Amino acid sequence: MEFSKWLGEGLKLCFECLMILLLISPLKAAIHIEKMPSPIKAQLGQNVTIPCLLTYDDNQELDLNLTTVGIRWSKITSRGSESNVYVFVNLGHEQYRPGSFIDGSQLKRGNASLTLQHLQKSDEGEYICTVISTPYLASAKAKVQLLAQPMVSLSSTQVIIEPGTENNVTCKVTQFYPEAVQIRWKKYTKGSSIGLPVDRDIYFTGPEENSDGTFNATSLLTVRPSSLEEDGDVYSCTVTHMSFSHDETLVFILTVKEPSTYRILNVGGIxxxxxxxxxxxxxxxxxxxxxxxxxxxxxxxxxxxxxxxxxxxxxxxxxxxxxxxxxxxxxxxxxxxxxxxxxxx
Known part of the structure; x- marks a missing residue:
């Protein structure tokens, strides 16, 4: 434990020394980092690689002397300061975020990309890749946006009901991230392809956070058919979330049957x-x-x-x-x- 702490402090000191040498150097940077894609969307619980690719200004092939190279990956905190994620200096690797790494075999060719394993909610944010190849400096930023695609389900795909009575149908949206979600109901009259928004008799709950940082939400619709003419009508629940490439929609069919007393009279008469x-x-x-x-x-x-x-x-x-x-x-x-x-x- 003491050795690890000493090593981390030593690597940090070396990196700071390289920064000082760079600042007092009159030479201009001869390397730069290729533009990073941002935001980088990644699934919660999965792995992500944030690219950091170095090139010379004249596009020559890189062959870095790693003894003079320092790489620092940091993350901007909620307070605006930087916290170390991963540091490479004097051929030594220091991991600040467990499950993070740089592929050492790719460094000589200028690939300083950072991989984060088993993404958690706390990993979301803006990352900075800073590379020092004495006496040159390059730096670039990329934002990591975490997503968790929700599971959508209906409590029933067919509702059988009598006129003048009511029944509830629940549209559940679970295990999603980020928190923002939209749930909409529509009604399609039998034989019609045009849905009319339903904005009455709806009860929405959530989003409620789960232990893994994802969220759940529920929308409950109460259906009250007034006549047998509503038999065969279709209701849809549409969910909009940034993790979807397109909205997800589930439907249920309304079956309106004759009242029980009327059926008994008919059966008795026959x-x-x-x-x-x-x-x-x-x-x-x-x-x-x-x-x-x-x-x-x-x-x-x-x-x-x-x-x-x-x-x-x-x-x-x-x-x-x-x-x-x-x-x-x-x-x-x-x-x-x-x-x-x-x-x-």
Whole structure:
């Protein structure tokens, strides 16, 4: 621990000595740093490399003598002062921000780019790359802007509701950075491609900060359809955040159904009609079955009477031996008539 502290103080002293030599030198800078892109957008929790590329004024290829080169990366604090991030001097490396480094193998060619690993919220800000190659000096700035792309979700993609009632749909936006976010609702009438902004019955909460420095926000929409005509309408939740290349939109469909009492009446009416038809059909079957049985009984009864009469005539003829030919003919004729009547049953 003592050695590390001593080394850090020594490197800082060496760098300051180089700065003093540069200030008293009458020579002008013969090197410069290529223009840095700014801002440099990086994802929270990921790595970023801030470029710092040296060139000669006459565009000659660099081949630096590293024993005479000093590099200082610093960050401007909220108070406007500078704090060391990384220092290279007298062939020694000093890391002030854990997870930061310069690729030593690229220094001779003038690449003094700084890599920051596992970016945290505190890493956001403006960085300064200062390079001394005795007796020359070059310096440039770049701003690092941290982003965390939010996750957007809806509590439901379809809302089934009756006219005159209400339901809530939540649009959640989580794990985003920076804090600024916009959530908008629109309503699309069924069959229409034009959405109308919804600015009523909306409750917004947040943004609320998470332990990792990201934020969450929620927008709650209350839907209250007044009639069945709103069935099939579409609602959208659109989120605007600087981490998006374009806005993200999620939608849900409104399904408006008939009131429960109306459906019960309809079902009851249809059921009653079906039961009535069944009862009438059963009564018809019973009635026609009774009529058929009655007719069959009548036929059997009449047949029994005709058969009995025939038998009486035959017995009467047999008991009378004095029948004339004419009487016998009449009796046989009557018997035949009864037989014909019997055969019809």
């Amino acid at each position: 059921t009653s009609i079906i039961l009535l038809v069944i009862i009438i059909a059963l009564l018809c079957v019973i009635f026609w079955g009774f009529q058929g049985k009655k007719q069959a009984d009548n036929k059997i009864h009449k047949g029994d009477i005709a058969h009995s009469q025939r038998r009486n005539i035959i017995e009467k003829g047999d008991s009378s031996g004095s029948d004339t030919g004419s009487d016998k003919y009449k009796r046989e004729n009557k018997i035949n008539q009864l037989a014909d009547m019997f055969n019809t049953f």
